[in-house]
Amino acid sequence: MNLNNFSLQGKIALVTGASYGIGYAIAKAYAECGATIVFNDVNQELVDKGLAQYKADGINAHGYVCDVTDEQGVEELIKKIEDEVGTVDILVNNAGIIKRIPMIEMSAADFRKVIDIDLNGPFIMAKAVIPGMIKKGHGKIINICSMMSELGRETVSAYAAAKGGLKMLTKNIASEYGEFNIQCNGIGPGYIATPQTAPLREIQADGSRHPFDQFIIAKTPAARWGEAEDLQGPAVFLASDASNFVNGHILYVDGGILAYIGKQPK
Numbered sequence: 001m002n003l004n005n006f007s008l009q010g011k012i013a014l015v016t017g018a019s020y021g022i023g024y025a026i027a028k029a030y031a032e033c034g035a036t037i038v039f040n041d042v043n044q045e046l047v048d049k050g051l052a053q054y055k056a057d058g059i060n061a062h063g064y065v066c067d068v069t070d071e072q073g074v075e076e077l078i079k080k081i082e083d084e085v086g087t088v089d090i091l092v093n094n095a096g097i098i099k100r101i102p103m104i105e106m107s108a109a110d111f112r113k114v115i116d117i118d119l120n121g122p123f124i125m126a127k128a129v130i131p132g133m134i135k136k137g138h139g140k141i142i143n144i145c146s147m148m149s150e151l152g153r154e155t156v157s158a159y160a161a162a163k164g165g166l167k168m169l170t171k172n173i174a175s176e177y178g179e180f181n182i183q184c185n186g187i188g189p190g191y192i193a194t195p196q197t198a199p200l201r202e203i204q205a206d207g208s209r210h211p212f213d214q215f216i217i218a219k220t221p222a223a224r225w226g227e228a229e230d231l232q233g234p235a236v237f238l239a240s241d242a243s244n245f246v247n248g249h250i251l252y253v254d255g256g257i258l259a260y261i262g263k264q265p266k
């Protein structure tokens, strides 16, 4: 077996919303495997924060301001990247938001906002990079899905609808563009300690752990939250030639949550 198949030497990887959190950890792993890193975020402040962090880690990343829901802006971004860096080989659709609101209290505007960023965004990004990938003769698209691509829970109806949709968008891109040597797969992270999940882990006034924090530990056979770094190996695999015959798959990286019925009562 050729271990060089895991190398990303000479590849250009675009990771959306990668100033910090899961996107940053994935981009850092890609850089360590030889890829040139390009990322975008919603405003200059975030991009500057990301650029400073990449620099501190010895990575010469290219950062751009771009909202993934802005179709024209995304087309301009891809053109700019082609001119300034080159054609994208690897796209990671990482940018995402969550709104935790009981469904009957949620406005349609809030529901649409989540669907727009978490589902329309990956569609807009993917459709902008696929023509370049077809010309180049290969491409990897990795969509960051969720436990909510499979499961529901209170307050996250929009997020679950978007991430369930993203799972099916993944399968459809694989079906439609597999013949062009484009592989589109998803990563379904379990509960990962990032700013997005910080409200679920806040220490309570009496010093005890947040009830949701305890719930997640009990639901996870690994009995811990994931770290963004837990996603690095799977993300490198799906971006590399080692996964050239893996297409339309969602790789859940969840410490076993989806395999587990839950702790039996004592």
Ligand code: NAP
Residues within 6 Å of the ligand: 016, 017, 018, 019, 020, 021, 022, 023, 040, 041, 042, 046, 066, 067, 068, 069, 093, 094, 095, 096, 097, 117, 121, 144, 145, 146, 147, 188, 189, 190, 191, 192, 193, 194, 195, 196, 197
């Ligand atoms: P995060 O800490 O909130 O980071 C998400 C990034 O995306 C932020 O930089 C955010 O910018 C950016 N973003 C938001 N809207 C954007 C837009 N319209 N255009 C461009 N960038 C935008 O989230 P994370 O926890 O690292 O999660 C990253 C991805 O993994 C998300 O898709 C999330 O749903 C998914 N995920 C997370 C977990 C978890 O447990 N943390 C588990 C499963 C899946 P702002 O700072 O301005 O919002």
Ligand code: GCO
Residues within 6 Å of the ligand: 098, 100, 145, 146, 147, 148, 153, 156, 159, 188, 189, 190, 191, 192, 196, 197
């Ligand atoms: C929530 C969480 C999740 C996770 C993640 C799970 O409120 O339930 O934020 O949805 O972030 O996507 O995989």
